[in-house]
Amino acid sequence: MQKDTLFATLETAVTAGDKQSARATLELAHPADIAEAICEFTAQQAVHYLSLLSLPDHAVLFGYLTPHAQAEIAREMSRNDLAALFSQMEADERADLFNRLSEEDQHTLLPGLAQAEREDVRRLASYPEETAGALMTSDYATLRGHWPVRKALKKLRLEAPDKETIYQTYVIDANRHLVGTLSLRELILANPDRLVEELMRTEVVHTQVDEDQEVVAKKIRHYDLLALPVLDAEDRLVGIVTYDDAMDAAVEEATEDAQKSASVAKLDAPMNQVTGWELYRKRVFWLVLLVFGSLLSGAGIAYFEDTIAKYVALVFFMPLLVGSGGNAGSQSAALMVRALATGEVAMKDWAKVLGRECLVAGALGLTMAVAVFALGWFRGGVEIAWVVAFAMVSVVMAGSLIGLCLPFILSRVKLDPATASGPLVTTIVDATGVLIYFGFATTILGL
Amino acid sequence: MQKDTLFATLETAVTAGDKQSARATLELAHPADIAEAICEFTAQQAVHYLSLLSLPDHAVLFGYLTPHAQAEIAREMSRNDLAALFSQMEADERADLFNRLSEEDQHTLLPGLAQAEREDVRRLASYPEETAGALMTSDYATLRGHWPVRKALKKLRLEAPDKETIYQTYVIDANRHLVGTLSLRELILANPDRLVEELMRTEVVHTQVDEDQEVVAKKIRHYDLLALPVLDAEDRLVGIVTYDDAMDAAVEEATEDAQKSASVAKLDAPMNQVTGWELYRKRVFWLVLLVFGSLLSGAGIAYFEDTIAKYVALVFFMPLLVGSGGNAGSQSAALMVRALATGEVAMKDWAKVLGRECLVAGALGLTMAVAVFALGWFRGGVEIAWVVAFAMVSVVMAGSLIGLCLPFILSRVKLDPATASGPLVTTIVDATGVLIYFGFATTILGL
Incomplete structure (x- = not known):
């Protein structure tokens, strides 16, 4: 309808x-x-x-x-x-x-x-929000190892209306320790007289009650599970997280990361229900904080005021150079943040990733330098052209490396790498770009 | 291990x-x-x-x-x-x-x-990539309406080893039209002599074979399904998409959006396997394209060269102003892109969202204006302070509205709203910011 x-x-x-x-x-x-x-x-x-x-x-x-x-x-x-x-x-x-x-x-x-x-x-x-404990349900089906399949099926039939799923069952001992798992598919295919412990798989993928929901969702996806059993500190089974709740958690985490990638703090309600006041609160913190970052760029400009006063034409290229550095940095940061979030790249890969990034950033910088060299010549003569071209290679490389390293550094000091957002990277790279650009200009133009 | x-x-x-x-x-x-x-x-x-x-x-x-x-x-x-x-x-x-x-x-x-x-x-x-057809499997379990439950269960037991799932079954007629659905849970709870058609639910959530995988994943999540049946153009059942493949598709889409949000084209391999050459290719297009965007900012600066030459102090505030506008725009764009992707906000909501955004952006702009007014006074006197404060309110509002509207406009002309990335928004807002800032300066300072 x-x-x-x-x-x-x-x-x-x-x-x-x-x-x-x-x-x-x-x-x-x-x-x-x-x-x-x-x-x-x-x-x-x-x-x-x-x-x-x-x-x-x-x-x-x-x-x-x-x-x-x-x-x-x-x-x-x-x-x-x-x-x-x-x-x-x-x-x-x-x-x-x-x-x-x-x-x-x-x-x-x-x-x-x-x-x-x-x-x-x-x-x-x-249980604290966004943990396995907060996501799990206590409506799961348990079996005992010494039961015959016949008895197990009878119990599942009785309990089916009250359980969130009966398709995956968990075998526990007298102390509620998890000893195995068995799917309903395996149960209905089995001889009714066999014992559960003969059939069950004993290597059970599980999680701890205080595990982060992002890790829970990743496990369910990695192992293609219907549900993930959750154990407490004494390794007793206390709940299961079902795939549908894990899928919701995965989408929620992706939304949170997408918002963080643009320096917005996590919203408490979906966008169609959130109030203007909350939006203001979740955005203003980073905007004001980044103002202080921008002051660094301003300070850089102030430092080179004499250079600028003599060659006002240099200002023309400033947005181009710092913008390109910021854009390249945003690209690197977004790629790394997402790769760390999906687990495609781990902390230990960082040296390898850095090596590749140097090559890629160098190639990108050279490509852009060629484009702006012509432009520089046309607008300011050959000297300005060289300044702009050299600055472009350096700024794009600096931007890319800053964008690449920031998520790793944040992750290293136990902060969320997603905080390495586009605006944060852009602001840092802007200041770096100003210094590089006018530094080159002052040197090459002999000011 | x-x-x-x-x-x-x-x-x-x-x-x-x-x-x-x-x-x-x-x-x-x-x-x-x-x-x-x-x-x-x-x-x-x-x-x-x-x-x-x-x-x-x-x-x-x-x-x-x-x-x-x-x-x-x-x-x-x-x-x-x-x-x-x-x-x-x-x-x-x-x-x-x-x-x-x-x-x-x-x-x-x-x-x-x-x-x-x-x-x-x-x-x-x-079937084309990223459609329901490409995601679906043909290993699903079908039943006929006139079968008793006993026969249905026997068939499922026989087929269990070859089917991707037997937990959700689909009832078809002689022409393979989908007429109902029944879960294994319902089957094992039912009296073995009852007929499938008496028990099945006839309102079946389904999708078409050419539907986008993003929509497929959204449906499975929205309705908490184990699997979604897929129909061809003649409404015959041709496959099912299971929840685990839908979860992978949802994560893949989120990754694609995260990359687009930073102006990177979709990568063909995960970050740990992608080559440097592919990374270069997927990044260079937007970087070079945005160079031309940045030239607009440069042109704006060139137009106001006289103003700048007279008040070099104005340049000091430029990164601050255009940066803040770009940051606010990135925030709005990221919020809208994600809300459109998750379905939290639809095209029809755009007037309501725009109204709220005007208030929020106005409040953000005023907050930031207060902060920079003091700074402007300190560095350039009261006139510069007014220029900077007025420009800040205008630039933050313009940035926010551009960031908000761009995803809607792209969606309207059938482009992916995720293309309204941080770098694209920043580049557009930068040029707008330069014009607004130096426009105010020229007017207020009477140049």
């Missing part, structure tokens, strides 16, 4: 308070699409629509909303409705929502849950 | 030509890790190691290699070995490899396959 039609249908149902037509939309469209349409409603309208649905439908739909929208809508719901919804949600989504509620709401919600669920929420909600 | 240890173990096995220890590594490490270690070998060494394994093990391992490495290693293999391997590979990976082989190799490989497989390779290999 078209998004606009869907929105109109939902709006009619809400206005009329019509339970039947509200529920009918669930047959017509995928819950992910309905959730998206609901995001266009005000929170009150959304609460109204959700109240027309049965509780299980309500919970499914709620799960497809963005965390941001979930929290907004939850704030508008009555305590009783929220408590009922809360008990029906999936374990990982429930914990995420819990973390986004006010302390007051949190305190009124917990008593409504059973003891075990309460502890589960507290535990899952306790 | 540690990567270095694994590499050493493999190397020993290869040097000794020891089949037993070569196979033993398969027990010790995940094939994905072995494949990664193999990439550090020369192609000849890799072929040697692979030849020590049984054909099925060989095929599994080969599947984990990057497409680039697959093609390199295939080139070193004997025709017979390659043909044998080829017949054992997964359908989608086989077609990808086929596309990367020389025409000569292609011609010698095809006769070795059965008629049906030959047609399958030809068909899968015929």
Whole structure:
């Protein structure tokens, strides 16, 4: 169904308070699409629509909303409705929502849950954001090694409705230590009388509960996993991260890197929901900081004021030279930041990468020097032409090397290499470029 | 096992030509890790190691290699070995490899396959890169609506070893039209005597064979799918794209966008394998093109040469002003490009986004103007201070709006919005900034 039609249908149902037509939309469209349409409603309208649905439908739909929208809508719901919804949600989504509620709401919600669920929420909600612990769910299927396949399948059938996945199962011992893994595919192909421990794979790819979500997503992608088991400090199985949550995390990380690459701090909401005030706050820090960087370029210019006053024509080439250096630097930085993020290049490769970069940057600088030499001759004579050409090779090489090294250096001092953004590199290279250019000019023109 | 240890173990096995220890590594490490270690070998060494394994093990391992490495290693293999391997590979990976082989190799490989497989390779290999067709596999499980669950499960058990997934099945009619979908979870929970058509969901999220891989990955993520069915122009089911391939495609697209964001054309190989020559080629085009952009800034400076000659102090603030405009523009462009790529913002939202941007950019400009006013006063007197402050507000606003609008304009004329890269925006904003700054200066200083 078209998004606009869907929105109109939902709006009619809400206005009329019509339970039947509200529920009918669930047959017509995928819950992910309905959730998206609901995001266009005000929170009150959304609460109204959700109240027309049965509780299980309500919970499914709620799960497809963005965390941001979930929290907004939850704030508008009555305590009783929220408590009922809360008990029906999936374990990982429930914990995420819990973390986004006010302390007051949190305190009124917990008593409504059973003891075990309460502890589960507290535990899952306790892990820091962007870690395996925050991403994982406790709704996974476990088996025991001494069970026959027949018993394992029976248990999976019983538990299927409550588990996030039954396609990959985890074999644990009496102390919840992870001893193996088995897929449902392998189980249904196996002789029902064989034992789980005879069939399971014992080399299980896993992660620790405090691992960064970027690493989690990379592991799931690298090993083509449906889910990645998560262990605590005592190596006990405490949860799994499923591929769909890992995919969301990977996209979130790419967005964060794309924003950092332009010196914007991480936004707390998607671009269609973020407020102007937040955008201002996330941008102003770096803009002001970079002003001080630009002052270095200014200082460089001030230092060479005599040279400039004598040859004002030199200023004509300044944007060209420092711009090209900045552009080459941005290219190198972006290539390195992304290669470090995807794991294509590791810290240990840096010498090899540096060698190649010197050659590439040299070739790029020479190409550009040839182009500007002609231009320099035409506008300022042969001397200016040589100044501009020499400066171009040097500035492009300096820019490329700065752009290449900065992500490595940041990574080395345990900062996010993505901070080596285009604007930061450009600002540093600008100042370097000014010094190189006017330095050459002063020397060659004998000023 | 540690990567270095694994590499050493493999190397020993290869040097000794020891089949037993070569196979033993398969027990010790995940094939994905072995494949990664193999990439550090020369192609000849890799072929040697692979030849020590049984054909099925060989095929599994080969599947984990990057497409680039697959093609390199295939080139070193004997025709017979390659043909044998080829017949054992997964359908989608086989077609990808086929596309990367020389025409000569292609011609010698095809006769070795059965008629049906030959047609399958030809068909899968015929779809353009980065489309659903190129990403999909033909190894999927289909059911018929009139079958009882019992029969469906029996068929899945039989086919399980050959299918990429049996967890999501697709129900087709006599003409291969897609009529429904059913998960293995639903099947094993159902009464064995019920019919597939009574249980299946008939609203199936699907895609067309020529759809862009970015859209495919977005759909799989949006609907949390294990696999997305692909239909041809006559709406017949021709393949499925699985979540793991979609995740790879999403990361590939993010990498491409990150590179474009710094004016680098799409690389054909990962950063650790790309040659210096390719890096040069992919970077030089934009660098040279942007030189002509920078000439506009130079021309602006030339136009105001008299102003500059009278107030050389003005040059001091130039990097600061044009730099800030460029930085603000890069921020806006990166935010918009990413929001368009993830679908957080659509073309229709552009008026709303523009309104917010005007406020944010105005606030940012004012903040920065306050900072530089003091500086201007200190260095050049109150008149220069006013020039610099006014110019700052205007340049930051102009930069932000250019950065915001460029991705929308590119998207409108059917170009990739990611081309609105930092360097391109910076170059355009630089020229604009020069005109604004010296324009203000000439007017206010009454020159």
